[in-house]
Amino acid sequence: MNVWGEYERWDRALARHIFTEESAGLPVYLEVTPEIFSAVAADLDVPGDPAEHLAKVVRETLYLEDRHGFDAHRERFQMWRRQKLAPTGTLAKRSSTELEAPPVVALLAVLVIAAVRMGQDTNQAANAYYPRLAEVLGLDEPEATRLRQAFPVTEVFWRGLNEYLAAHEGRLGLPTADALSFRYVGIPQSQALVRAADRARLPAFFTRFGLAPGSPVIPADLERLMDAWITASPARSAPI
Incomplete structure (x- = not known):
């Protein structure tokens, strides 16, 4: 199977397992959980570590030897x-079977894996993210530099994913891909801010700080409270 054939298998399988009617009306994140990885690996008959396999598949679509990394993905996304834009310039309202996810789900999932692996880094800025991304993709220094220079284009891919979910009017989940800080790397970080083990502890966080369900909180205040909570909590488990 050629490079893009394997990529498309992953892309469609991830979209099928992540954007489901079970998430209707709920925020949906592109952090691929171990359960989703296991299900996708079973669907695709992938041996070994599915996260590593996905990273290798995406790596082969970047052509970093002679291109800037995201060129082919940008062409496919455009x-x-x-094909999906209505005459008005917005995504047309279509049924779930007619409107497919943008062909960047697998790529964006790998960007989120790098953000997840920043889990215990105290420095959440861009200079901490890009080394993780290079590590996930197995890039040498020149390749990592080219990918970092091209990284801003990924913002458009995330916007397309949000538009896709919005076009389904919440039936497959609500879009969440927005950066609170660090414009470009902040978007994949937004998909990995709270991991599964921490989500189970969120009720204790809300109780401790007296946050009522649905109450508005300024992002800067929420970040300050979260930092205080994490600092006072037992050490987190090692990142994936």
């Missing part, structure tokens, strides 16, 4: 937009 084709998707041209």
Whole structure:
């Protein structure tokens, strides 16, 4: 199977398992859980570590030897937009079977894996994210530099994913891909801010700080409270 054939298998399988009617009306994140990885690996008959396999598949689509990394993905994404855009310039309202996810789900999932692996880093800025991404993709220094220079284009991919979910009017989940800080790397970080083990502890966080369900909280205040909570909590488990 050629490079893009394998990529498309992963892309469609991830979209099928992540964006489901079970998430209707709920925020949906592109952090691929171990359960989703196991299900996708079973669907695709992938041996070994599915996260490593996905990273290798995505790595082969970047052509970093002679291109800037995201060129081919940008071309495919633009084709998707041209096919899916209504005459008004917005995504047409179509049934779930007619409107496919943008062809960047597998790529974006790998970007989130790098953000997840920042879990215990005290420095959440861009200079901490890019080394993790290079590590996930197995890049040498020149390749990592080219990918970092091209990284801003990924913002458009995330916007397309949000538009896809919005076009389904919440039936497959609500979009969450927005950066609170660090404009470009902040988006994949937004998908990995709270991991599964921490989500189970969130009720204790809300109780401790007297946060009522649905109450508005300024992002800066929420960040301050979360930092205080994490600092006072027992050490977190090692990142994936």
